[in-house]
Every structure is written in C-alpha cells, then in structure tokens.
Amino acid sequence: MKSDIFIIGAGLSGLTAAINLAKAGYKVRVYERNPDVGMRFHGDIQGLENWTSEEDVLKSLRRMNIKISFPYSARYSQELYDDDLNKAFLKSEARKPFYYLVRRGSLRDTLDYSLKKQAEESGVEIIYNKKMGIKDTRNTKDKWIIATGSLDSSATAPEKSGIIKGVAAGITFETNAKDRSIAILDDSIAPKAYAYLLIWDKKGTLATCMFENFDKGNECLQKSIERFKKIINFDMKNIKRFGGFVNFLLFSPRKTNTEKNRLYVGECAGFQDYLWGFGMGYAITSGYLAAKSIIENKDYDALWKSEFGGLLKTSMSNRYLFEKLGNSGYKRLIMMLKNNPSWFLMKNYNPSPIKKMVYPIARIKLKKSSALNIAGV
Ligand SMILES: Cc1cc2nc3c(=O)[nH]c(=O)nc-3n(C[C@H](O)[C@H](O)[C@H](O)COP(=O)(O)OP(=O)(O)OC[C@H]3O[C@@H](n4cnc5c(N)ncnc54)[C@H](O)[C@@H]3O)c2cc1C
Structure with missing residues (x-):
C-alpha cells in the first residue's frame, strides 16, 4: 500500500508535489499556515522565465502535470533603460516569449489559486491555519516534503542555512495605460538589481529589487516611481503597497536536500535564481521532482542536481x-x-x-x- 505524504506549505512547490503525488494514487495532506494559498503575495504580477531552456515553459509545466488553467500574458519584448534613461528595445528572436506574466496571490486569477484548485481536484487535502515546524516531522516514519518558501522559512529550513536576502518593495495599482514591460538598471534606485514596471490588462506592478541598502526601500521605491513616470505617462488608482524577501541559502546548491524522512523543495531548499530572483520555475520543477523521486523510488538529490544543479x-x-x-x-x-x-x-x-x-x-x-x-x- 502507498504511504501517506505530508507537505508543509501550500505554495508553488508544495502544491506541484501534492498534485503529482495525488495523481499517482498517494494520500496527500498539505499544511498551510495561512487561511488561504498565495497570501504572501497581493495580486502582484510576476514573470515565469522562458529563456533558459529550448522547451517553452508552459510545455514544461504541462509535462509536470500542471494544467495551464490560469491567465497569463506572453511577453515577446522588453524595454530596458540605464541610469541616463537610454533605451534598449529587446525583441525575442527565438519565436518564444522572454517570459509569461502571471498573477500571484489568493484571487481566482492567480497561479496560486489555479494550483490549489488542481490539487483539490486531484484529491489533496489542504489544512489551513496550521503552522508546522521541523519538530512535527521528527519521531515519525511518515514522508514529509518541506515547501515553506521564503521569509519565515527559517523555522523549517535545513540546519546551518545562512541566508542572503534580496528585498523587493513595490506597489500594485489599476491603470488605463496599455500593456508594457519595462526594467531599469540603476544602483541608485535598485541597488545591485533592477526596478520593473509591468502593466497587464489595466493592472500594474511597479517594484524595486535590492540586494543591498535594504533600509532604503521606501526611498528607492519613490525614486523608481518618479523614474518610470519620466519614461511613460501612466495613471495609478487603488494603489497597494507590497514587499517581500527573497531567500538565498548560502550553502546552496546544497549537497543534499534530503534529510532523513524530509525532502526540501522550492525556495526553502535554496532553489532560486541568484541573479534576478526568478524562483517560480525552480519551485515548480523541484516540487515535481520530489514527487517523482517518491513515486519512482529515485534519489531526489540526483534528480534535482541533474535537472538544474x-x-x-x-x-x-x-x-x-x-x-x-x-x-x-x-x-x-x-x-x-x-x-x-x-x-x-x-x-x-x-x-x-x-x-x-x-x-x-x-x-x-x-x-x-x-x-x-x-x-x-
Ligand atoms: C516581490 C517578489 C517578486 C517576485 N517576482 C518573481 C518573478 O517575477 N518571477 C519568478 O520566477 N519569481 C519571482 N519571485 C520569487 C517566487 O515568488 C518564489 O521563488 C516562489 O514563490 C517560491 O515558491 P515556494 O513554493 O518555494 O514558496 P511560496 O510560493 O512562497 O510558498 C510557501 C508557502 O508555505 C507556507 N508556509 C511557510 N511556512 C510555513 C509553516 N511553518 N507551516 C505551514 N505553512 C508554511 C507559506 O504561507 C506559503 O503559502 C518573487 C518573489 C517576491 C517576494
């Protein structure tokens, strides 16, 4: 008989693992500390990166048993500015978009909601408002998948994990402006990273990502807004502020993300794009591989190392x-x-x-x- 599988965290990695395991006949229970999925996010727009592999990322998701039942916007071009506002208009040469925009959060139009529904349809049980820790996984023969993402993940992160934090400070808003994808590289508004403005279907996300000077979040965000206003004339209504951490485990790529009866997936395993923070692909892929390792009785570390180490x-x-x-x-x-x-x-x-x-x-x-x-x- 197939054993029960317990997963901590109903984010991208945890839900992908859950969907795959449930489809393979396992009884899966996911514990989520919040009252719903996606509560770390606020309807902000994120990019599903599509330039690393030949295969289109939506095809990769389907291969990993994820239905594309969430809204997305394919972006074939990117406006990129330097500190003097010199512009480069980048166009994808590869007949595939640079990235797909998706929304994050709890609402029906988000990737998180879509994965939740797919998990429920596959028979996964999700227990909300239940914060779990490593101690809950000890002294049990059960198999656990740790998928706690960023921020408070220290509670469940592998031992001895130092963390580099990237910080994002941003706003979401409604607008009448047309769809645009703009980024600025300038250390005075986004130290060691970039500021971005994404407009999709009358909704916008504007943020600065910072890898140092974290105490200047508000200042950098204000400067970024002013800078984007110099590039395009756009209105903003119903503005909501958001912020977030990006955790980088220092010892990653770790030798192992398998500890006794626990497999670590997603950001809490240190799976993250260290350059620009495109972590969604890593989260989904590692969730899929953790499930595969259980279903096919394969070594999880060998799988993730070969796929994206x-x-x-x-x-x-x-x-x-x-x-x-x-x-x-x-x-x-x-x-x-x-x-x-x-x-x-x-x-x-x-x-x-x-x-x-x-x-x-x-x-x-x-x-x-x-x-x-x-x-x-
Ligand atoms: C502002 C911002 C912008 C970003 N933009 C992009 C982008 O454009 N493209 C991109 O690819 N990536 C982006 N990322 C990174 C991406 O969002 C993450 O890499 C991805 O969501 C990680 O998925 P995950 O499954 O590891 O964690 P998450 O999706 O964060 O899910 C973790 C879940 O675990 C739950 N949880 C945590 N601790 C516990 C506990 N102890 N008990 C129970 N539940 C728990 C949380 O509540 C959460 O629901 C961005 C991140 C931020 C902060």
Missing part, C-alpha cells in the same frame, strides 16, 4: 559578476543584450567553463557580503 551554480556566478558591474557596466550589458537577447540570456543562464571557474569564488564572496546584508535588515 548546473543552472543554480551558474546563477550564483552571474550574481557575483553582476554585482561588480555598477551603472557603467549595466550600460555595457544592455548594449550586449540588444543584439540577440534570447541567445545572450540563454547562453549566460546556462553553465559554461568560465561560470564554472567563477563559482567557487562567487560562493565565498557572496557569503561574506551577505553577513553584512543580514545585519542591515
């Missing part, structure tokens, strides 16, 4: 190199991106001998600088 390491090298650029370096990067952006992004997101060489240095240096970041939070 190299990508994780490359993203850490990319973060280290990106932090060296500064505003003048961003200008050069934008010039390089301009010619063939799809090719450039795919080449740089995938492993290469240079990125492999940089990785050990990146790991040590980022570990050191993250200690400062944590002190500043």
Whole structure:
C-alpha cells in the first residue's frame, strides 16, 4: 500500500508535489499556515522565465502535470533603460516569449489559486491555519516534503542555512495605460538589481529589487516611481503597497536536500535564481521532482542536481559578476543584450567553463557580503 505524504506549505512547490503525488494514487495532506494559498503575495504580477531552456515553459509545466488553467500574458519584448534613461528595445528572436506574466496571490486569477484548485481536484487535502515546524516531522516514519518558501522559512529550513536576502518593495495599482514591460538598471534606485514596471490588462506592478541598502526601500521605491513616470505617462488608482524577501541559502546548491524522512523543495531548499530572483520555475520543477523521486523510488538529490544543479551554480556566478558591474557596466550589458537577447540570456543562464571557474569564488564572496546584508535588515 502507498504511504501517506505530508507537505508543509501550500505554495508553488508544495502544491506541484501534492498534485503529482495525488495523481499517482498517494494520500496527500498539505499544511498551510495561512487561511488561504498565495497570501504572501497581493495580486502582484510576476514573470515565469522562458529563456533558459529550448522547451517553452508552459510545455514544461504541462509535462509536470500542471494544467495551464490560469491567465497569463506572453511577453515577446522588453524595454530596458540605464541610469541616463537610454533605451534598449529587446525583441525575442527565438519565436518564444522572454517570459509569461502571471498573477500571484489568493484571487481566482492567480497561479496560486489555479494550483490549489488542481490539487483539490486531484484529491489533496489542504489544512489551513496550521503552522508546522521541523519538530512535527521528527519521531515519525511518515514522508514529509518541506515547501515553506521564503521569509519565515527559517523555522523549517535545513540546519546551518545562512541566508542572503534580496528585498523587493513595490506597489500594485489599476491603470488605463496599455500593456508594457519595462526594467531599469540603476544602483541608485535598485541597488545591485533592477526596478520593473509591468502593466497587464489595466493592472500594474511597479517594484524595486535590492540586494543591498535594504533600509532604503521606501526611498528607492519613490525614486523608481518618479523614474518610470519620466519614461511613460501612466495613471495609478487603488494603489497597494507590497514587499517581500527573497531567500538565498548560502550553502546552496546544497549537497543534499534530503534529510532523513524530509525532502526540501522550492525556495526553502535554496532553489532560486541568484541573479534576478526568478524562483517560480525552480519551485515548480523541484516540487515535481520530489514527487517523482517518491513515486519512482529515485534519489531526489540526483534528480534535482541533474535537472538544474548546473543552472543554480551558474546563477550564483552571474550574481557575483553582476554585482561588480555598477551603472557603467549595466550600460555595457544592455548594449550586449540588444543584439540577440534570447541567445545572450540563454547562453549566460546556462553553465559554461568560465561560470564554472567563477563559482567557487562567487560562493565565498557572496557569503561574506551577505553577513553584512543580514545585519542591515
Ligand atoms: C516581490 C517578489 C517578486 C517576485 N517576482 C518573481 C518573478 O517575477 N518571477 C519568478 O520566477 N519569481 C519571482 N519571485 C520569487 C517566487 O515568488 C518564489 O521563488 C516562489 O514563490 C517560491 O515558491 P515556494 O513554493 O518555494 O514558496 P511560496 O510560493 O512562497 O510558498 C510557501 C508557502 O508555505 C507556507 N508556509 C511557510 N511556512 C510555513 C509553516 N511553518 N507551516 C505551514 N505553512 C508554511 C507559506 O504561507 C506559503 O503559502 C518573487 C518573489 C517576491 C517576494
């Protein structure tokens, strides 16, 4: 008889694992600390990255037994600005979008809601308002999947996990402006990262991502709003503020995300794009692989390492190199991106001998600088 599976966290990774296990005949129970799914988010728009692999990400999701029953917007172009507001208009050369926009949160038009419904239809039991910790998983023979995401994840994160935190500060709003995808690379409004404005179907998300100077969140957000207003004329109604952490486990890619009877998936396992924070793909894929490892009795660590271990390491090298650029370096990067952006992004997101060489240095240096970041939070 198939054993029962318990999952902590009804986010992207936990629900993907739950859907796959339930479809394979397992009895699955998911514990969620909030009264609903997606409560970490507020209807904000996020991008499902689509440049790393040849396969379109929506096809990958279907392959992982996820129905595309959520609204999305395919983005084939991207406006990119430097600190002087010089513009590069990037167009996908690869006949596939750079990314798909999705909404996050609890409402019916979100990815989180869609996964919840798919889990329920597959027979998954979700227990809300139930915060669980590692202690609940001990002294039991049951199999657990830990899928607690970011922020308070320290309660369930693997032991000895140092954390680099990236911070996002943003707003969601209603607008009459047309669909746009704009990003700005400028350390004075988004230190070591980027600010973005996404408008989709009369709703907008504007945010600054920061990898240092976290105490300047409000200031950077205000400056970002002013900067985007210089680029396009857009109205904003019903403005709501949001913020969030992006956790980067320092020892990731960890040697193992399997501890006794526990498998770690998603952001709490350190699965995250260290360069720009595109964590959704990692979350869904790791949830799928954890389920596969149980269903087919395969080694989970071997599965995730072979699927995206190299990508994780490359993203850490990319973060280290990106932090060296500064505003003048961003200008050069934008010039390089301009010619063939799809090719450039795919080449740089995938492993290469240079990125492999940089990785050990990146790991040590980022570990050191993250200690400062944590002190500043
Ligand atoms: C502002 C912001 C913007 C982002 N933009 C993008 C983007 O554009 N593209 C992209 O790919 N990624 C983006 N990300 C990252 C992406 O959202 C995450 O990587 C992804 O959601 C991680 O999925 P997960 O399943 O690991 O965790 P989550 O989706 O966060 O789910 C974790 C769940 O576990 C629950 N939980 C936590 N602790 C417990 C506990 N102890 N007991 C019970 N339940 C618990 C939480 O309530 C939550 O529901 C962004 C993140 C932020 C903060």
